[in-house]
Amino acid sequence: MSRMIVEVNHVDKTFHSDWGRVEALRDIAFGCSKSEFISILGPSGCGKTTLLRIIAGLEDPDSGEVIFQGKVIRGPGLERAVVFQEPRLFPWLSVKENISFGLSGKKSKNEIDKIVEETLDLVGLTAFLKAYPYELSGGMAQRVAIARAFAFEPEALLLDEPFSALDAQTRLRLQEELLDIWRKTEKTIILVTHDIEEAIILSQRIFIMSPSPGTVKEILDVPLPYPRDRESPEFIRLRKYIFDRILIKT
Numbered sequence: 001m002s003r004m005i006v007e008v009n010h011v012d013k014t015f016h017s018d019w020g021r022v023e024a025l026r027d028i029a030f031g032c033s034k035s036e037f038i039s040i041l042g043p044s045g046c047g048k049t050t051l052l053r054i055i056a057g058l059e060d061p062d063s064g065e066v067i068f069q070g071k072v073i074r075g076p077g078l079e080r081a082v083v084f085q086e087p088r089l090f091p092w093l094s095v096k097e098n099i100s101f102g103l104s105g106k107k108s109k110n111e112i113d114k115i116v117e118e119t120l121d122l123v124g125l126t127a128f129l130k131a132y133p134y135e136l137s138g139g140m141a142q143r144v145a146i147a148r149a150f151a152f153e154p155e156a157l158l159l160d161e162p163f164s165a166l167d168a169q170t171r172l173r174l175q176e177e178l179l180d181i182w183r184k185t186e187k188t189i190i191l192v193t194h195d196i197e198e199a200i201i202l203s204q205r206i207f208i209m210s211p212s213p214g215t216v217k218e219i220l221d222v223p224l225p226y227p228r229d230r231e232s233p234e235f236i237r238l239r240k241y242i243f244d245r246i247l248i249k250t
């Protein structure tokens with residue numbers, strides 16, 4: 001039995017449209033161990049979302065496969081929760097109902113109440129249990145989406161630029177909250193981001209992708225202790241190195 005929770009084995013994906021074909025992913029191969037925090041960085045169009053959607057089971061690879069906990073992924077599953085760039089809450093449901101939506105029928109009312117309470121506590125929104133999405137700010141709605149992802153008690157969290165639409169201050173706070181949640185729950189996290197600092201602050205390994213065709217160009221270990229200091233010389237050196245690597249077209 002592999003100690004890897006996610007194994008991506010030689011995944012290829014090409015999209016065909018009226019205007020031509022795009023090789024979104026070519027021969028992507030890596031493993032992710034349980035409780036690991038990985039970030040995927042790379043320029044727009046290099047296949048980050050496509051890769052995440054394939055791991056989520058929302059998209060099929062043309063060839064290759066993704067194995068999750070020893071089984072080939074055939075579609076979406078509750079053990080792999082996805083948070084998209086925008087919160088995607090149901091506007092007609094309260095915060096509590098949004099979080100518990102997928103749980104009714106699977107858990108008792110008492111269990112659901114407990115899960116909602118715990119996950120809202122994780123993201124610091126206990127007071128907003130009865131609020132509706134229109135009563136929340138963008139950052140709060142995104143935190144509800146993250147709470148909902150945790151409510152399913154997934155083994156892995158797949159996050160596609162979850163903070164990119166937020167203001168800098170909220171983004172920094174949510175990065176801290178996510179780090180806290182990860183350290184408390186020891187879930188496996190794969191985060192797609194455009195933000196080099198975000199990747200260094202949060203993750204143990206950083207995958208740098210390059211476009212046309214989408215490939216993983218480099219995998220970096222981040223050997224810095226948590227919590228990370230954005231001003232430390234090691235941090236700044238790593239940030240510059242990654243910045244240069246993303247710009248170089250090889």
Ligand SMILES: Nc1ncnc2c1ncn2[C@@H]1O[C@H](COP(=O)(O)OP(=O)(O)OP(=O)(O)O)[C@@H](O)[C@H]1O
Binds near residue numbers: 024
């Ligand atoms: N459903 C689709 N049909 C056709 N082409 C697609 C589809 N989804 C993605 N692509 C193409 O595949 C390539 C990779 O797209 P993808 O969304 O994975 O990039 P990305 O790295 O997430 O970019 P961004 O940082 O802008 O979100 C792009 O060239 C895009 O045009």
Ligand SMILES: [Mg+2]
Binds near residue numbers: 048049050
């Ligand atoms: Mg994307």
